[in-house]
Amino acid sequence: MLDMAVLDLRRKLAILSDAAKYDASCASSGAVQRNSLNGKGVGSTEGMGICHAYAPDGRCISLLKILLTNFCIYDCAYCINRISSNTPRARFTVQEVVDLTLNFYKRNYIEGLFLSSGVIRSGDYTMEEMVRVAKSLRLDHDFRGYIHLKLIPEASPELAAEAGLYADRVSINIELPRDDSLKALAPEKDPTDIKRAMGRMRLAIDDHAEPGRKARRRAFARSQSTQLIVGADEAKDGDILSRSANLYGAYRLSRVYYSAFSPIPDASHRLPLVRPPLLREHRLYQADWLMRFYGFAQSEIVAAGQDLDLSVDPKTSWALRHRDRFPVDVQIADKETLLRIPGLGAKAVARVLVARRVTRLTLDDLKRVGAVVKRAKPFVVTADWRPGALTDRDDLKAVLSPAVQLSLF
The missing domain is CATH 3.20.20.70 (Aldolase class I)
Known part of the structure; x- marks a missing residue:
């Protein structure tokens, strides 16, 4: 005892x-x-x-x-x-x-x-x-x-x-x-x-x-x-x-x-x-x-006195409010611009900057460097992809709003 x-x-x-x-x-x-x-x-x-x-x-x-x-x-x-x-x-x-x-x-x-x-x-x-x-x-x-x-x-x-x-x-x-x-x-x-x-x-x-x-x-x-x-x-x-x-x-x-x-x-x-x-x-x-x-x-x-949008992550929310800045060509965009693309985290951006020196980047390349391609597609241009009207879709927010979205970006 x-x-x-x-x-x-x-x-x-x-x-x-x-x-x-x-x-x-x-x-x-x-x-x-x-x-x-x-x-x-x-x-x-x-x-x-x-x-x-x-x-x-x-x-x-x-x-x-x-x-x-x-x-x-x-x-x-x-x-x-x-x-x-x-x-x-x-x-x-x-x-x-x-x-x-x-x-x-x-x-x-x-x-x-x-x-x-x-x-x-x-x-x-x-x-x-x-x-x-x-x-x-x-x-x-x-x-x-x-x-x-x-x-x-x-x-x-x-x-x-x-x-x-x-x-x-x-x-x-x-x-x-x-x-x-x-x-x-x-x-x-x-x-x-x-x-x-x-x-x-x-x-x-x-x-x-x-x-x-x-x-x-x-x-x-x-x-x-x-x-x-x-x-x-x-x-x-x-x-x-x-x-x-x-x-x-x-x-x-x-x-x-x-x-x-x-x-x-x-x-x-x-x-x-x-x-x-x-x-x-x-x-x-x-x-x-x-x-x-x-x-x-x-x-x-987010403005003072306002709450964050719970349906999408804050970076995606910002991108949806600034569609005039997209799509971005990942082959030539500077680091600061790349960091604002939904689906691209800091590590993925660092890898993009290295990889694009030796190749023309594709969607598969973005996936390989760690990007969340599904979230990034409406906002990027690559060697094999251009979003066209996707970036301007009225229901784009719904497309990017899964029931539970818990990954960082």
Whole structure:
């Protein structure tokens, strides 16, 4: 029979891993390789036997993802862990999190740790406990696996900087895309504090990334990210993407994660009763990708105060609104133009630029380089294809709108 201590730990793990599922902002890309102090370190983000498992929407699924505690002094209306929520509560000790991480890694269940927490006592106290976990893993156990720490915005700058010394990535959640919504639904949180904390972390990351600093300083978090909840307030997709564009520019975030709002028990009447369609979350990720890697401005994808078209992906939607720019001859078009053709991803475009130096491209060639030819056909000219009136068909959107369209572009 299992002793009570083991049963209690399992109960804590069940509660605090379930409570962590609402935080989408974890991914293990960009981890810095840490050298072992004695050659016998535990864990690695690279090397034989280590793999990164991602869900189709980009979330990393190979981390131990938990809260230190789901007790919280705040009463954010959208959060199941708010102080007024009637939910089971639990709290790990620092040592319990350290032991769980090491034991799960040694069993090959995980490759690292994502640690967040409700705020207990104060922001400083909570942040100090989380830093103690990461510090113990790194210094006491020479753990070189991936660590992602959630920062408490109101915690002292010194604690946030210390967190950066032991984490590969940090994140500070803005949660809601509009400041007025945050003030209404989470009155104890200050948007200014969140932005100030992001700004300080950007400066710290930039400082440690300067040439010549690597040899003199310890490893430091390579990037920071955030999360925006979709559908908890009245913000439209255009408003959400506008906030994302601002965050990327002002704080050089590596990622903005989008999480569809999930209705919670005993919710405030100010919150919706049903969750938004998951397809809306997916379209936001696609639009975010266009801004980050395809040269699209937010205003080109969707206007402020408007929602994305759920029936087609954002790039196809843009192409349908700009039919005068198509069809495009893939043999002579520049890179920027090719990136705007539906069905051609960034890798396919790179291969097109190489392949067309030695051959006149056909539809089969586009397929071989990774293009989705069915989606691209109305918008391209190749050696063996010209769309003719297809590009101008009134029902082209319907032709390009399968029942479920989940691939990126």
